[in-house]
Amino acid sequence: MKHNFGAGPCILPKEVFEEASKAVLDFNGTGLSILEVSHRSKEFEAVVVETERLVRELLNVPQGYSILFLQGGASQQFAMVPMNLLPEGGKAAYLDTGVWATKAAKEAKKLGQVEIVASSSDKNYTYIPKDYSIPADAAYFHFTSNNTIYGTEVFETPKTSLPVVVDMSSDILSRKIDVSEFDLIYAGAQKNMGPAGVTLVIIKDELFGKSGRTNPTIFEYEAHAKAGSMYNTPPVFSIYVSMLNLRWLKAKGGVEVIEQENIIKARTLYDEIDRNPFFKGTANVEDRSRMNVTFVMENPDLEAEFLELAKERGLIGIKGHRSVGGFRASIYNALTISSINALVDAMREFEEKHK
Numbered sequence: 456m457k458h459n460f461g462a463g464p465c466i467l468p469k470e471v472f473e474e475a476s477k478a479v480l481d482f483n484g485t486g487l488s489i490l491e492v493s494h495r496s497k498e499f500e501a502v503v504v505e506t507e508r509l510v511r512e513l514l515n516v517p518q519g520y521s522i523l524f525l526q527g528g529a530s531q532q533f534a535m536v537p538m539n540l541l542p543e544g545g546k547a548a549y550l551d552t553g554v555w556a557t558k559a560a561k562e563a564k565k566l567g568q569v570e571i572v573a574s575s576s577d578k579n580y581t582y583i584p585k586d587y588s589i590p591a592d593a594a595y596f597h598f599t600s601n602n603t604i605y606g607t608e609v610f611e612t613p614k615t616s617l618p619v620v621v622d623m624s625s626d627i628l629s630r631k632i633d634v635s636e637f638d639l640i641y642a643g644a645q646k647n648m649g650p651a652g653v654t655l656v657i658i659k660d661e662l663f664g665k666s667g668r669t670n671p672t673i674f675e676y677e678a679h680a681k682a683g684s685m686y687n688t689p690p691v692f693s694i695y696v697s698m699l700n701l702r703w704l705k706a707k708g709g710v711e712v713i714e715q716e717n718i719i720k721a722r723t724l725y726d727e728i729d730r731n732p733f734f735k736g737t738a739n740v741e742d743r744s745r746m747n748v749t750f751v752m753e754n755p756d757l758e759a760e761f762l763e764l765a766k767e768r769g770l771i772g773i774k775g776h777r778s779v780g781g782f783r784a785s786i787y788n789a790l791t792i793s794s795i796n797a798l799v800d801a802m803r804e805f806e807e808k809h810k
Contacts, residue, residue, distance in 0.1 A: 458794035460784040461772030462603050462747065463625070464645040468789045471699045478695065489695050494688050502695050503684060509701035513710050516634050516657060521680040523656040524694050529555065529624045532641040532654065533562035536620055538670045540595045540639070540662060541567045548572050548593040548617065552609070553580045553602035554778070555622060563597070572596075579779065580605040582739040589615045594665075595638070601626035603646075604776040606738040606749030606783065612636040618662065626746050627655065628704065629788055630714040638662055646746070647788045649697030652690040704788065713788050720786050720795045721745040727799045731806050733757065737781065751781030758782075761805055768801045 459466040478489040483498050492499055507522045516522065525531070536559070541547050545567045549560040551574035563569045570593065573584035580602060589596050595618040601608045603625045612619065618638035627642040634640065638659045645651040656676065663677035672678045672686070679686050707713060725743060728734045728750045737749045752758045758781065765773055775781040784798060 456797075457769045457771050458797050459771050459790070460786065460794070460798070462776075462783060462785045463643075463787075464651045465785060465787050466789045467650070467696070467700055468703050471696065471703055471789075474699050475692075475696045482695075489692055492691065494685065494691050499691060499695075502698050503689070506694055506698040506701060509698065509705060510655065510657070513628060513701060513704060514632065514634055514657070519660050520634065521656075521658050521660055521676075523658065523676065523679045524684040524689055524697075525654045525656055525679060526652065526690055528651075528654055529622055529641060529643045530558070532622070532656070533559040534565075535674050535676070536595075536597065536639065536641070537563040537566040538666065538668060538674050539676050540618065540620070540665050542594060542666050543567070543668065545594045545666075546570060546590065546592060548589050548596045550574075550584065550587075550596075550598040550613070551576060552583060552599055552607060553605050555602070555604075555624075556597075556599040559597060559599070559622060567594075575607075580607065581737055581742075583607050583609055583742040589613065589617060591616065593617055595620050597621070601744055601746050603744075603747045603785070604749075604779060604783075606736075606744045606747045607742040608744035608746065609742075618659075618665075625787075626744075628701075628710055628713070629717050629746055631710050644693060644697055646785075649700050650693050652693035653697060700789075716792070717745045717786070717788070720790065720792055721748065723792065723795050723799065724748050724784060724786065727802055731802050733761075733806050733809065734802060737779070746785060746787060748784040748786060749775060749779065749781065750784075751775075755780075757805075757809070761801075764805055765798075765801055768797060770798055770801060773798070 482489040482492050510522050547563050548570050551571050560569050573587035575582050575584050596615050597620040599622040620639040621637050624643040625646045628647045640657040642655045644653045728736050734750050773782045773784050775783045
């Protein structure tokens with residue numbers, strides 16, 4: 456058996472794969488594959504409608520927000536956010552908590568002034584900055600809620616009167632959030648929502664046209680909202696599989712239920728890391744991510760040996776990001792507690808071998 460701890464594209468439920476595989480051959484009895492069906496067909500339009508409805512229901516999205524299914528990943532959103540929200544000559548405020556936050560700020564700097572309100576780069580992004588002020592004259596405040604590489608997560612939304620923009624690519628749908636605390640949420644699907652290829656955007660309608668810029672139409676949120684995410688050919692298969700995955704999540708009991716499972720999974724693994732004398736966590740305890748658990752060996756010379764043991768035990772994708780080394784276990788929604796237990800067992804087996 457394989458246990459997929461990969462950071463993304465990541466594990467999805469087996470039943471979702473099975474249902475999607477049927478649609479590859481015959482989508483809803485149309486005699487056409489989901490890979491070839493027209494995005495303008497009534498059958499696929501129903502998929503988009505249901506996917507949007509499930510997002511609204513599972514995240515309790517208030518009225519006055521549009522839900523978009525776009526392409527280009529979070530990296531395209533790094534540019535679209537300032538294109539749509541940052542006026543000419545304006546300033547944006549960014550919190551720097553890792554590689555993706557840094558890249559987002561870099562794109563915004565091409566369109567205006569960026570003020571980094573705080574950064575945890577001084578300790579290799581192993582913590583979330585707490586005490587900082589957000590300039591009142593900024594057009595918006597941007598932060599990344601979960602940092603996949605460094606294993607930190609923001610659990611409390613920073614308080615500000617500015618429009619709040621958040622990159623939730625790696626923890627969307629993993630825990631309850633109050634969508635009304637945010638003005639724009641964006642998330643690449645390939646962690647908890649679906650396969651790579653579609654990007655979820657939840658945007659407050661009053662932000663449309665806020666920057667006053669004349670952008671290419673395809674980079675205008677309002678154009679996509681007016682077209683119902685059909686301004687151009689959407690990522691049909693990725694949206695369809697996302698719908699199946701959202702159905703699975705709803706059937707489990709929704710975000711409230713999966714959050715409790717995620718808490719148990721993360722606690723089980725962190726408890727072993729803290730107990731086992733051969734391993735240690737890298738992120739500040741209070742800022743530890745529930746989605747990406749980062750840790751190292753007390754003796755780095757033993758890391759290769761543990762990776763080999765993990766491979767033998769079917770534990771896939773636990774090698775840490777090249778920029779930090781060590782190990783990273785990504786424990787997204789579809790990963791079961793049995794996979795966590797398999798990793799814990801391997802860690803204990805390694806401990807016994809080297810006692």
